[in-house]
Amino acid sequence: MSHNFVAYVVAFAVTLTATLAEGDTLPIPKQKWSFEGPTGTFKQDALQRGYQVFKEVCSACHGLNRISYEKLMGIGLSKNAVKALAAEHDQPDLNDEGQPIQRKGIISDKIHSPYPNDKAARASNNGALPPDLSLITKARAGGPNYIYALITGFCAAPADMPITEGMHYNPYFSGRQIAMAPPLFDGQVKYADGTKATINQMAKDVVTFLSWAAEPEMEQRKQMGVKVIFYLLIMTLVLYLSKRKIWKDVK
Amino acid sequence: MSILKWIDRRLPFISLINHELRDYPTPKNLSYMWNFGSLAGIVLMIMIGSGVFLAMHYVPHVDHAFDSVEHIMRDVNGGWLLRYIHMNGATMFFVVVYIHIFRGLYYGSFKSPRELLWILGVIILLLMMATAFMGYVLPWGQMSFWGATVITNLFSAFPFGDSIVHWLWGGFAVDNPTLNRFFALHYLLPFLILGVSMLHLVALHQFGSNNPLGIERKGPEDSIPFHPYYTIKDVFGLSVFLLIYCGFIFFAPNFFGEPDNYVPANPLVTPPHIVPEWYFLPFYAILRSIPNKLLGVLAMFGAVMVLFIVPWLDTHPVRSSRFRPYHRWLFWLFVIDCFVLGWVGANPPEGMFILIGRGATLYYFAHFFLFLPALSRLEPIMPLPLSISRPILEGTPK
Numbered sequence: 001m002s003h004n005f006v007a008y009v010v011a012f013a014v015t016l017t018a019t020l021a022e023g024d025t026l027p028i029p030k031q032k033w034s035f036e037g038p039t040g041t042f043k044q045d046a047l048q049r050g051y052q053v054f055k056e057v058c059s060a061c062h063g064l065n066r067i068s069y070e071k072l073m074g075i076g077l078s079k080n081a082v083k084a085l086a087a088e089h090d091q092p093d094l095n096d097e098g099q100p101i102q103r104k105g106i107i108s109d110k111i112h113s114p115y116p117n118d119k120a121a122r123a124s125n126n127g128a129l130p131p132d133l134s135l136i137t138k139a140r141a142g143g144p145n146y147i148y149a150l151i152t153g154f155c156a157a158p159a160d161m162p163i164t165e166g167m168h169y170n171p172y173f174s175g176r177q178i179a180m181a182p183p184l185f186d187g188q189v190k191y192a193d194g195t196k197a198t199i200n201q202m203a204k205d206v207v208t209f210l211s212w213a214a215e216p217e218m219e220q221r222k223q224m225g226v227k228v229i230f231y232l233l234i235m236t237l238v239l240y241l242s243k244r245k246i247w248k249d250v251k
Numbered sequence: 252m253s254i255l256k257w258i259d260r261r262l263p264f265i266s267l268i269n270h271e272l273r274d275y276p277t278p279k280n281l282s283y284m285w286n287f288g289s290l291a292g293i294v295l296m297i298m299i300g301s302g303v304f305l306a307m308h309y310v311p312h313v314d315h316a317f318d319s320v321e322h323i324m325r326d327v328n329g330g331w332l333l334r335y336i337h338m339n340g341a342t343m344f345f346v347v348v349y350i351h352i353f354r355g356l357y358y359g360s361f362k363s364p365r366e367l368l369w370i371l372g373v374i375i376l377l378l379m380m381a382t383a384f385m386g387y388v389l390p391w392g393q394m395s396f397w398g399a400t401v402i403t404n405l406f407s408a409f410p411f412g413d414s415i416v417h418w419l420w421g422g423f424a425v426d427n428p429t430l431n432r433f434f435a436l437h438y439l440l441p442f443l444i445l446g447v448s449m450l451h452l453v454a455l456h457q458f459g460s461n462n463p464l465g466i467e468r469k470g471p472e473d474s475i476p477f478h479p480y481y482t483i484k485d486v487f488g489l490s491v492f493l494l495i496y497c498g499f500i501f502f503a504p505n506f507f508g509e510p511d512n513y514v515p516a517n518p519l520v521t522p523p524h525i526v527p528e529w530y531f532l533p534f535y536a537i538l539r540s541i542p543n544k545l546l547g548v549l550a551m552f553g554a555v556m557v558l559f560i561v562p563w564l565d566t567h568p569v570r571s572s573r574f575r576p577y578h579r580w581l582f583w584l585f586v587i588d589c590f591v592l593g594w595v596g597a598n599p600p601e602g603m604f605i606l607i608g609r610g611a612t613l614y615y616f617a618h619f620f621l622f623l624p625a626l627s628r629l630e631p632i633m634p635l636p637l638s639i640s641r642p643i644l645e646g647t648p649k
Binding site: 038066131134138140141143174214216217221222224225226228229232233235236239240242243247250251 | 325483486487491493505640
């Protein structure tokens with residue numbers, strides 16, 4: 001019995017130290033998000049600033065393939081603004097003779113990756129593939145907090161850690177090395193609303209925008225949820241009282 | 252009215268409903284633990300209902316499956332609601348059914364004359380597991396693909412294993428034929444579950460429900476009609492259940508999911524930790540606790556199969572653990588063991604988890620093959636109540 005116990009303690013200690021020594025990644029700090037909690041919503045100004053950061057910074061390498069320009073009306077852009085954005089990108093198509101052409105973008109076009117295919121993307125990025133960002137906050141453990149930590153977390157590597165050529169030290173990324181270069185620096189974009197474009201501000205905005213892109217239905221879902229729960233609470237109470245009344249004489 | 256009578260004389264459907272759902276005499280002392288059977292039936296209907304509509308928009312093809320699920324989430328009217336109902340419904344189905352099973356174990360509901368009722372229930376559980384596993388593959392995310400790869404590969408442990416695995420896959424890897432057949436079977440199996448559930452009900456209504464005292468009803472004073480007493484109780488329970496279920500659907504729809512499943516399947520990239528859905532974790536832990544592959548697979552399947560013979564392992568004449576203090580202890584230790592196995596299954600098989608997993612696996616089987624039979628012989632028979640209406644101990648029944 002006591003031998004078993006010692007074995008457990010030793011095994012536990014070994015696991016613990018192994019985990020700490022390996023020290024794969026730092027724990028992800030929690031941020032405050034306007035869209036957290038049962039009544040959280042996306043703030044339109046943050047969404048629009050976030051889209052600006054995505055457009056001017058992220059979209060140099062990443063696509064947002066599940067969002068069409070039309071859908072950007074969901075972050076409060078006007079139809080004309082969305083049309084203008086779509087028109088900035090020519091799209092491959094066929095003309096009436098069946099010959100490949102580049103036509104002007106229309107609002108039902110998706111926000112594609114800047115690369116024609118994955119192979120081209122890898123060739124331009126040291127072999128790494130910049131993932132599509134449409135679902136990124138749902139597709140990573142830690143969600144928005146993780147993305148925020150990742151894009152603000154670049155720093156100098158510890159002296160004893162060799163960094164592979166073309167890689168960058170990031171304590172939040174699995175293996176602590178990431179092919180993506182630090183994407184943000186202070187004042188990188190000029191916000192139209194005068195908000196100061198610090199790294200943290202831009203990160204916050206773009207993560208808000210990406211969270212919307214991953215779950216555009218979120219606000220509707222939560223609003224419906226509040227009504228459903230309210231309805232069910234009343235129904236549960238009524239049913240409970242009915243049950244009590246019906247069962248009153250059962251001895 | 253007379254039309255109904257005309258029909259009922261030729262097709263006695265209304266009489267059947269009246270007899271089996273209205274007048275149906277039911278023990279009057281059922282606790283809320285007896286809510287979970289009807290609840291499971293309702294969840295099955297919710298799953299079939301939402302599933303049929305999802306299938307109208309889903310595309311079972313490796314190039315389109317993931318996109319079609321996102322299409323449902325983003326473009327289909329109410330699609331996100333349908334999918335979250337279905338996704339969280341699977342979780343809720345297992346919660347409800349596991350509670351239902353543990354209730355049966357605690358109150359000895361599997362004992363004579365209800366052995367076949369119990370066995371039909373275990374068949375439903377097996378069908379549910381197969382359905383849930385194949386359903387999880389359909390979104391064709393990373394966990395879908397790698398879960399399917401790991402689980403189907405288990406069959407390679409058997410003799411002619413490679414042939415079996417290739418036959419299951421319909422090729423030499425988990426690929427389009429696999430996805431296609433999983434979709435076909437995922438649509439078929441729920442209707443088999445429905446069929447077996449009907450048999451489960453027929454078997455149930457032969458002797459009626461067991462009850463918390465575990466004694467048979469002695470006279471009409473021990474029963475009340477199903478309606479309105481148990482209809483209202485079941486509907487109230489359903490309402491409480493819906494509160495929890497909707498809490499997840501609307502406010503934490505991905506709570507039980509894996510982020511990796513929002514990454515499209517990629518046969519060239521293996522996720523660092525492949526974990527099944529939570530309801531398979533205890534069985535997954537048993538699989539990984541045994542160093543030999545074939546034995547591990549047999550133990551994993553055996554862990555479910557052993558439920559079939561529980562009526563012949565726990566042969567103690569008293570049904571309810573209310574009158575079996577020793578079995579009560581054993582039962583709760585078994586519940587804890589299942590949770591420990593689930594916890595181990597969720598963690599990588601390293602260090603202490605290997606040790607704990609092996610201990611918990613050993614305990615799982617010892618519970619069924621050692622402790623239950625031993626207690627069946629050794630646990631003294633306590634005096635039981637004379638009847639449900641007189642639950643005061645007045646002596647031992649004959």
